[in-house]
Amino acid sequence: MAGTSTPGMKEWFETVMAAGENAENQPQTAPTPKLHQVIFLLRDNKNFAKYYEPRVVSLGPIHHGKERYRLGEKYKLRLTKDFVTESCENVNIDDLYKKIEQEIEKLRECFEEAVTKPYDNDSLARILFVDGCAVLQYIYYAVNNKFKEKNIKDDSVAFCQQDLFLLENQLPYRLLESLMSLSKMRDEFRCSIQNFIKRNHNMILEGGQQLSGKGERSGPQPPTHLLDLLRTSLLGPPGRQTQTENVQENRTKDLEWQSYRNLQELKAAGIIVERSCIKTGNYLRSIFFARKWINLLPGKYFNLYPGHISLPPMIVDDSTGPKFLNMIAYEMCLDFYNDFGVTSYISFLDSLIDEASDVKDLRKARVLYNFLGSDEEVAKLFNEIGTDLVPDLKAYKDVKYQIQECYDNTWMRFTAEFFHYHFRTSWTGFASLAALFALFLGATQTWFAAFSPDHCDDFCKKFTQNL
Structure with missing residues (x-):
């Protein structure tokens, strides 16, 4: 009958209802995001897949045991031995390993269940022990320039450094602290x-600018892993405010989309980009x-450029793509509640x-600062990274509103285009001024010829002849 259901269907209905109840009762996020693989939406992108795979060394359980990283395992064992012998003189390797064994259950909880399921506690403890010691010793050698005296090649050092900031290569910061x-x-x-x-900040740090002390981010929670620490150091202190937070609610509704396509269109409208000042960090x-006003006459101001966008200076090199894509992948983790x-930033x-x-x-x-290659390569990089992103709509909202407001100002755009096309160089500037001066003289001569008294005619003729 149509009104009845089979036992299989009834069980399916119960499963559906139970799943909904469980979802409602669960907290929105875990206290600390777990370590897991890159979300499939990013990994399935053929242009991005290469940025998530280790090149030389695997860290943690996700890529452990793969044949391609066998050489990296030798480096890790060597670094682990150096960590034990050089920095733990009063502690033998047994005591170090027992420390990890005692915390293995808590360390396992730092990972998504599917990631550590293939490993028993002993196998997982061995992986984390070797990888944790190797990472600490690698960082110490890198900062203190000791790789040459250890006969470790520069290319291996560079590739390993990039591998340290891959999402799937992260180790719990709790492990490093232990x-x-x-x-x-x-x-x-x-x-x-x-x-x-x-060193891996990518931003140009000014003289007095410091990161958070003792390897911890500026916040109530310790870092989850090295990639998390890099992300928080790039974003700045949590209490840092921008114009975005002061945007009025009635103004946020006015800006649903942007009509400008790139910096060239903003430049044509008189909006220019400048480097942010040291005070802002x-x-x-x-x-x-x-908006910056230029003082041409005492007490008089004229706005030649209606707007200035201040951006923090950044280095673009081979590591920029992998770092930002892995930080974006981290922000997209389902259990990581964050402000994106x-x-x-990449979307802006x-x-x-x-x-x-x-x-x-x-x-x-x-x-x-372009250390990647041509300007075309840099543009392509950011266009690729910026594909299919879902940013926080409130981020830089006030900045975007003011940019659009200036861009829509017809008078400002006309003025900017006039100065841009007629005063691009000193030669075009002189030519434009000469043309304007000639027009002025022609108009003056015409006026005097039509309306001036007779005794001014000789003066006008002599004046124009002398020119």
Whole structure:
């Protein structure tokens, strides 16, 4: 009958209802996000897959045991031996390993269940012990330039450094803290981590700018892993405010989309980009917009450029793509509740960069330092990273509103285009001024010829002849 259901269907209905109840009763996020694989939406992108795979060394359980990383295993064992012998003189290897064994259940909880399911406690403890010791020793050697005296090649060092910031290669920071706690060089290791993060910061750190101390981020929670520490150091202190937070609710509804395509269109409208000042700190959140007035006459101001976008300076090199894509993948983890800070920054930068000329202008403004290759390559990189991103809609909202407001100002755009096309260089500027002066003289002569008294005719003729 149509009104009845089979036992199989009834069980299926119960499963559906139970799943809904479980979802409602669960907290929105876990206290600490777990370590797991990159979400399939990103991994299935053929252009991105290469950025998530280790190149030389695997860390943690996800890629452990793969044939291609066998050489990396030899390096890890060597670094582990150096960690035990050089920094743990009063502690033997048994005591170090027992420390990991005692915490293995808590360390297992740092990973998604599917990641560690193939490993029993003993196997997982061995993996984490070797990888944790190797990472700490690698960072110490990198910061103190000791690889040459250890006969480790530069290319291996460079590739390993990139592998340390892959999402699927992360180790729980709790593991590193446990190992450092038994080392006589615990303070040196914590300082090395801070300097290592600073070295991989990608932003141009000014003289007085510092990262959070002792290898911990500026917040109530300790870092989850090294990639998390890098992300928080790039974004800046949690209390840092931008113009975005002051945006009025009635204004947020006015900006549903942007009509400008790239930096060239903004430049034509009189909006230019400049490097952010030292006071704001060079963080991804340090993006501001301001109108600057030029004083031409005493007490008189004229706005030649209606708007200035201040951006933090950043280095673009071979590591930029992998770092930002893995931080974006981290922000997309289902159990990581965050403000999508890195995603929002890349999305904003992608709205400015569409072609090589945009990158060129950012280089001239000392906002981008290109160590990647051509300007076309940099533009392509940010266009690829900026594909299919879902940023926080409130991020940089006030900045975007003011940019759009200036861009829509017809008078400002006309003025900017006039100065842009007629005063691009000193020669075009002189030619434009000469043309304007000639028009002025012609108009003056015409006026005097039509309306001036007779006694001024001789003066006008002599004046124009002398010209």
